[in-house]
Amino acid sequence: MLFSELPxxxxxxxxxxxxxxxxxxxxxxxxxxxxxxGKDLLGIAQTGTGKTAAFALPILQLLLDSGKFRAPKTCRAxxxxxxxxxxxxxxxxxxxxAQFTAxxxxxxxGGVGDASQKNCLVRGVDVLVATPxxxxxxxxxxxxxxxxxxxxxLDEADRMLDMGFIHDIRKVVALLxxxxxxxxxxxxxxxxxxxxxxxxxxxxxxxxEVAPQSTPIERIRQELYRIDKRRxxxxxxxxxxxxxxxxxxxxxxxxxxxxxxxxxVLEKAGVKCAAIHGNKSQTRRQEALKNxxxxxxxxxxxxxxxxxxIDVDDVSHxxxxxxxxxxxxxxxxxxxxxxxxKDGIAISxxxxxxEQDLRAIEKLTRIRIPEGDKAIFExxxxxxxxTPESEMRNARGRGFPKPARQQKPVQSPEPSQASxxxxxxxxxxxxxxxxxxxxxxxxxxxxxxxHHRHRxxxxxxxxxxxxxxxxxxxx
Numbered sequence: 461m462l463f464s465e466l467p468x469x470x471x472x473x474x475x476x477x478x479x480x481x482x483x484x485x486x487x488x489x490x491x492x493x494x495x496x497x498g499k500d501l502l503g504i505a506q507t508g509t510g511k512t513a514a515f516a517l518p519i520l521q522l523l524l525d526s527g528k529f530r531a532p533k534t535c536r537a538x539x540x541x542x543x544x545x546x547x548x549x550x551x552x553x554x555x556x557x558a559q560f561t562a563x564x565x566x567x568x569x570g571g572v573g574d575a576s577q578k579n580c581l582v583r584g585v586d587v588l589v590a591t592p593x594x595x596x597x598x599x600x601x602x603x604x605x606x607x608x609x610x611x612x613x614l615d616e617a618d619r620m621l622d623m624g625f626i627h628d629i630r631k632v633v634a635l636l637x638x639x640x641x642x643x644x645x646x647x648x649x650x651x652x653x654x655x656x657x658x659x660x661x662x663x664x665x666x667x668x669e670v671a672p673q674s675t676p677i678e679r680i681r682q683e684l685y686r687i688d689k690r691r692x693x694x695x696x697x698x699x700x701x702x703x704x705x706x707x708x709x710x711x712x713x714x715x716x717x718x719x720x721x722x723x724x725v726l727e728k729a730g731v732k733c734a735a736i737h738g739n740k741s742q743t744r745r746q747e748a749l750k751n752x753x754x755x756x757x758x759x760x761x762x763x764x765x766x767x768x769x770i771d772v773d774d775v776s777h778x779x780x781x782x783x784x785x786x787x788x789x790x791x792x793x794x795x796x797x798x799x800x801x802k803d804g805i806a807i808s809x810x811x812x813x814x815e816q817d818l819r820a821i822e823k824l825t826r827i828r829i830p831e832g833d834k835a836i837f838e839x840x841x842x843x844x845x846x847t848p849e850s851e852m853r854n855a856r857g858r859g860f861p862k863p864a865r866q867q868k869p870v871q872s873p874e875p876s877q878a879s880x881x882x883x884x885x886x887x888x889x890x891x892x893x894x895x896x897x898x899x900x901x902x903x904x905x906x907x908x909x910x911h912h913r914h915r916x917x918x919x920x921x922x923x924x925x926x927x928x929x930x931x932x933x934x935x
Contacts (some may be wrong), residue, residue, distance in 0.1 A: 471560035485510035486670040492518050500665035503645040506795050512553045515643050519611050535588035537611035542619045544569040549771045551589040570594040571742040578603040592628035606635045617646040648788050679798040682806045683832035689811045693725040694840050706777045711761045712793050714782035719761045733759035780808035783817040787824040
């Protein structure tokens with residue numbers, strides 16, 4: 461099947477040709493006809509399978525067919541996403557597909573001021589792409605209403621639950637009109653996701669599953685390097701220097717501090733790179749992402765907050781510098797490569813304390829990751845001997861207790877050796893001269909002259925001078 465065979469309007473067909481689409485992906489081929497019939501959809505697909513076009517094109521077609529117009533401070537289609545980066549990219553796709561129509565779209569997300577976003581909503585929009593927190597905030601400010609909604613899309617539902625958005629999602633669903641078309645997409649379908657889908661979708665939705673749950677795309681070639689934590693940076697630097705074909709590399713770190721540390725190591729080696737994580741401002745994150753897309757930097761280091769928020773074409777390699785705690789996150793990470801029918805390579809580093817995470821990943825994906833070329837270890841510095849303290853320090857935050865701090869026993873001195881401290885000698889009190897006081901006040905200094913007076917009442921202070929001028933000098 462070709463896109464030209466789908467029952468889409470000429471403006472949409474023209475936009476499809478402009479972006480270079482010819483053959484629909486499996487999820488697009490199975491979803492678009494059912495959505496055009498107005499049915500609810502439950503889609504199970506990994507990242508990089510073309511989900512955005514699968515729901516964006518039929519929504520745009522139905523908006524064109526309805527003949528309705530948007531009302532002020534309302535939206536006709538709502539797409540709910542977990543991260544700012546993903547929301548921006550989905551809204552860019554809607555703009556591309558609707559470039560030859562009069563359908564409007566806008567994107568709202570947190571981390572930035574809301575003035576410009578509220579201005580975009582004054583006249584109403586056809587398609588609103590939003591993150592849950594900012595959407596509820598603007599609804600509370602009465603900047604937007606969902607009473608005229610016709611289409612509701614919940615994308616990356618499993619990631620939503622992982623990030624703790626379940627309560628926000630329920631609040632949004634409670635505000636939706638009863639008559640609407642629902643689209644529910646998730647890469648995995650655990651029990652919690654199944655229960656959530658049953659509360660949103662109408663009975664008997666169309667189920668589209670284009671790949672086994674949590675299975676990496678088969679076009680990704682994987683490699684594994686078992687190495688201690690202290691030499692991971694040296695191994696990454698050596699692999700980048702040895703393989704010049706690694707031109708667009710995405711590195712995933714477990715922590716924000718770890719991501720910044722990786723950037724410092726690579727910058728010392730002359731590798732152009734940048735970090736993107738939650739501590740970076742929205743402007744810095746967008747700048748780093750744009751430079752990575754434009755290939756101005758070779759390596760982008762990210763935490764798991766960006767595992768599904770990065771949609772960059774032609775990512776050649778993905779590095780798992782730290783293995784994730786959740787096995788499903790590994791699938792989302794390596795799904796950043798091998799997109800749009802291309803091949804990709806995923807390289808993982810495994811420290812001794814990450815072996816349990818590796819076994820969980822291989823059990824979920826049903827793939828035993830082959831080890832890489834061990835000859836590269838000869839170019840690395842020798843491993844440093846780990847002490848019990850360093851092993852416990854490296855294992856913190858991974859379910860291991862912190863080492864107990866040993867307290868030295870307090871030895872009481874023997875009576876014969878104990879020497880009493882000499883009594884503290886008080887400085888002799890000197891007579892203070894009497895201060896001149898204003899009318900109606902005591903002319904003698906208080907008996908307790910050893911205590912400091914408040915600085916506001918000290919002679920010469922501004923407050924004292926003001927009170928003296930007004931005749932209210934304190935005692």
